Amino acid sequence: MITNSPTLTSDIRNRFAHVETCPFSGPRIFFENAGGALTLKSAVETSAIFAAIPDNQGRDNPASAALVDVITRAKADMALFFNSADGTFFVGESGTELSFRLIRTAIMGSAPGGSVIGSSIEHPASRSAALHWAEMAGKPYIDVAHNNATGQVTAEMYASQMTPDVRVATILHTSPVTGIANDVAAISAAIRVVSPDAFIFVDGIQHASHGHIDIASYDIDGYVVSPYKVFSRHGYGVAWASDRLTALPIETLRNGPTGNWEMGTRDTGSYATFSDVVRYFEWLGEKVSDTTDPRAKIEAAGRAIHDHEQTLTDAMLRGIGNLPGLADLPGVTVLGGADNPDREGLVCFALDHVPASDIVDKLNAEGIRTHIRRADHYSGNILTPLGLDAAVRVSLCHYNTLDEVRSLLAAMKDIAG
Numbered sequence: 001m002i003t004n005s006p007t008l009t010s011d012i013r014n015r016f017a018h019v020e021t022c023p024f025s026g027p028r029i030f031f032e033n034a035g036g037a038l039t040l041k042s043a044v045e046t047s048a049i050f051a052a053i054p055d056n057q058g059r060d061n062p063a064s065a066a067l068v069d070v071i072t073r074a075k076a077d078m079a080l081f082f083n084s085a086d087g088t089f090f091v092g093e094s095g096t097e098l099s100f101r102l103i104r105t106a107i108m109g110s111a112p113g114g115s116v117i118g119s120s121i122e123h124p125a126s127r128s129a130a131l132h133w134a135e136m137a138g139k140p141y142i143d144v145a146h147n148n149a150t151g152q153v154t155a156e157m158y159a160s161q162m163t164p165d166v167r168v169a170t171i172l173h174t175s176p177v178t179g180i181a182n183d184v185a186a187i188s189a190a191i192r193v194v195s196p197d198a199f200i201f202v203d204g205i206q207h208a209s210h211g212h213i214d215i216a217s218y219d220i221d222g223y224v225v226s227p228y229k230v231f232s233r234h235g236y237g238v239a240w241a242s243d244r245l246t247a248l249p250i251e252t253l254r255n256g257p258t259g260n261w262e263m264g265t266r267d268t269g270s271y272a273t274f275s276d277v278v279r280y281f282e283w284l285g286e287k288v289s290d291t292t293d294p295r296a297k298i299e300a301a302g303r304a305i306h307d308h309e310q311t312l313t314d315a316m317l318r319g320i321g322n323l324p325g326l327a328d329l330p331g332v333t334v335l336g337g338a339d340n341p342d343r344e345g346l347v348c349f350a351l352d353h354v355p356a357s358d359i360v361d362k363l364n365a366e367g368i369r370t371h372i373r374r375a376d377h378y379s380g381n382i383l384t385p386l387g388l389d390a391a392v393r394v395s396l397c398h399y400n401t402l403d404e405v406r407s408l409l410a411a412m413k414d415i416a417g
Contacts (some may be wrong), residue, residue, distance in 0.1 A: 001304055001314075002125055002398055003310075003311045003402065004009050004120075005305075007075065008288075009399075011056055013027075014027070015040055015041060015042070015112070015280065015283075016038040016039065016041065016399055017039050017040070018038060018039075019300050019399060021037060023191050023255075026367075027044070027048065027367055027368045028368065029367060029404045029407055030367050030369050030391075031368060031372060031394045031395060031396055031400070032369045032371050033094055033209070033397045033400075034176045034346055034371070034395035035371055035395070036228045036234070037229050037230060037231050038231065038275055039229045039232065040232070040277065040280055040351045042276040042279070042280070043231065043233055043273040043276045044233070045268050046269065046272045046273050046275075046276050047107050050070075050272055053067070056251065056265050057071065057266060057268070059308060060153065067268045070268050070275065071123065071268060071273050073267060073275060073352055074126065074271035074275045074314055075089045077273060077275045078152060078238060078240070078278075078280040078368060080278060080294055080295055080298065081225065081274075081277070081281065081298060082213050082240055082277045083212070083216045083295065084215040086242070086261065087215070087240050087242045087246070088243075088246050088261060088300050089236075089238065089239070089240050090239055090241075091236045091237065091260040091262075091266065091267065091270045091274075092239060092263075094237045095125060095205045095224050095225060095226030095237035095238075096125040096226075096237070098199075098224045098237040098238075098239040099201070099203060099224050100125075100129040100298065101130075101239070101251070101261075102201055102221075102241060102245065103129040103130055103170065103201055103222075104129065105248055105249075105251075106168045106199035106201060106248070107136075107137050107139065107167070107168050108249075109248030109249050110168055110199060111167060113139070113165065113167075113392050114164050114165040114166060114168070115134075115141065115142055115163065116130050116132075116133075116134040116139050116140070116141050116142065116161065116167060116170075117142040117144065117145040117161065117166050117168075117169045117191070118130045118142075118143065118378040119153040119160065119168070119170075119171070119295075120146050120153075121146035121151065121152065121153050121169060121207075122172040122203065123172060123175070123176060123205070123378070124125060124377060124378060125141070125203055125224075126170045126201065126203045127381075129170075130168070134168075135251070136145055139167060141210055141282075142161050142163075142166070144158055144161055146282045146382075148385045148386060150179030150180065150336055150337055150340055151152045151177075151336035151340070151382065152171075152178075152180050152198065152336070153182055153187070154182075154183065154186070154187070155187045155189065158187050158190050158191060159190040159193070159194070161342070162190065162191060162193075162194035163194065163195070163197060164194055165195070166191065166202070168197075168199045168200075169191045169195075169196070169201070170201045170202075170203070171184055171197050171199075171203070171220075172202075172203050172369065173202055173203060173204045173205075173218075174204075174207060174210065176346075177373055177383075178346070179313075179335075179343050179346025179347065179348060180340055180344070181207060181210075181289055181342045182342075182344050182345065184218050184219050184220070185219070186209040188200050188218050188219050188220055189219065193324075196360055198208065199222070199244075199245060200218075200221050200222070200226075200260050201220070201221065201222040201223075202223045202260065203224060204218050204224060205224065206229065207225075207344065208225040208226075208229060208230040209230040209345075210309060210344040210345045210397075211305060211344065212298055212299050212301075212302030212307060213225075213305075215240060220228055220242070221242040222239065222241050222242065224237060224238070224239045224240075224366070225238050227270070227274055227277065229256075229275065229279060230296070231277050232274055232276065232277050235267070236267060237318075240260070245262070246259045247259070256368050261300065266267075269284055269321075276297070280372050281297065281298045282297045282298060282301070283296075284300075284301040284304065284305075285298055285299070285300040285301040288300050288301065291416040294413060297417045301332075303396070305398040306344070306396075307347040307413060309396060309397070312396055312401075312402065313343055313344070313345060313347055313396070315346060315402055315405050315406075315409075316347050316396075316408065316409070318338075319409060320402065320405065320406050320409060321406075322337060323406065323410055323413060324409065324413060325409065326394075326409070326412060327353060329349075329412065330351075330416065331352035331390075332350070332351055332352075333350045333351075333352075333386065333388065334348070334349045335348040335350075335382065335386070336348070341353075342365075345395045345398075346395040346396070347393075348391050348393045351416060352416060353416075354417075355390070356372050356392045357371070357372055357374075357390065358415075359392045359415055360410070362415050363392075363411055363412075363415070366407075368407060368408055370394050370395075371392075372390055372391070372392060372393070372395060373390065373391050373392075373393050374389065374390045375390065377393065386409050388406055394408065
């Protein structure tokens with residue numbers, strides 16, 4: 001519906017800052033959304049409003065009470081967006097910091113002995129945390145090797161290495177390198193069959209902007225997102241912790257409220273800007289459906305986003321008109337495979353005759369913003385097994401257009417020779 005509606009596309013783009021122009025370099029097409037999506041204008045305005053307020057929460061004055069109300073409403077909005085009727089929502093320094101906190105709490109607070117399981121596809125936000133705290137706790141780490149061809153892990157892969165003494169499990173929802181999603185509900189179910197009491201953590205940072213989150217269907221204990229990747233701003237992360245994870249010994253102030261994950265004075269602006277994100281999803285859901293239920297609006301928006309982004313990535317891979325797609329270029333490697341149905345708004349590729357750094361530089365010169373992924377501590381787990389030292393990541397969101405894809409393909413036709 002988004003793809004075929006110029007009016008809706010225009011309305012969507014008008015809600016975001018810097019859609020067509022970089023404030024430093026001028027006109028450009030933004031295909032670097034996995035590094036940080038465009039920011040809602042409403043989130044920018046909200047940030048300015050709350051940055052100017054001197055009052056803190058917990059005081060006996062009207063401003064303080066108003067801030068508490070904003071945070072309370074935001075937590076209700078988070079519950080709506082993530083679809084969770086229980087558990088606790090809170091903000092922290094970043095998605096990575098929150099991942100470390102939740103995983104640390106699960107590993108150090110779980111029963112003695114046992115092991116920790118995770119996969120080789122994971123971003124270091126969860127993988128480094130799990131490896132570090134498993135070592136600190138003396139719990140062996142079980143490494144589920146991902147499929148190099150699809151860039152995925154499956155429930156069957158986890159099941160093949162599960163043991164009854166697994167205490168903690170980590171799952172990556174969507175890879176920021178391949179753009180391929182994993183079936184969280186199925187993997188969680190496979191873990192529960194063998195170790196029903198394991199604490200299960202999910203990294204949802206890359207997934208959040210591309211489709212709906214449904215914690216109620218996952219049977220998990222922790223979920224983290226980075227709001228700057230889902231249309232808000234930098235400077236905070238959002239976490240959800242199940243009641244049983246919160247019941248473990250958590251780092252908190254002595255003699256303070258039980259089960260309080262929040263450290264120090266909260267940033268009201270971070271909570272408020274996440275409410276802006278939820279309001280945007282509701283607005284989009286109203287545009288693409290007739291539903292009046294708030295959660296149904298979010299789900300409708302997620303479906304519309306997914307469908308439009310699939311149209312864009314299909315065109316990017318298979319071509320438009322007489323322009324060849326990325327999958328048709330000579331000597332190309334498409335991470336995750338060109339026909340992977342679980343792709344979410346991202347194509348990562350390499351050419352055997354043009355270095356990835358040169359491709360990114362030449363696209364930049366054409367006003368097309370992409371990003372190089374190198375075989376380093378962020379992406380080496382995926383690139384090295386494929387024999388690649390680097391690849392080009394083209395990441396998009398639902399505000400991108402077929403015309404922008406067409407510009408990318410025209411530039412790549414010349415670059416690839």
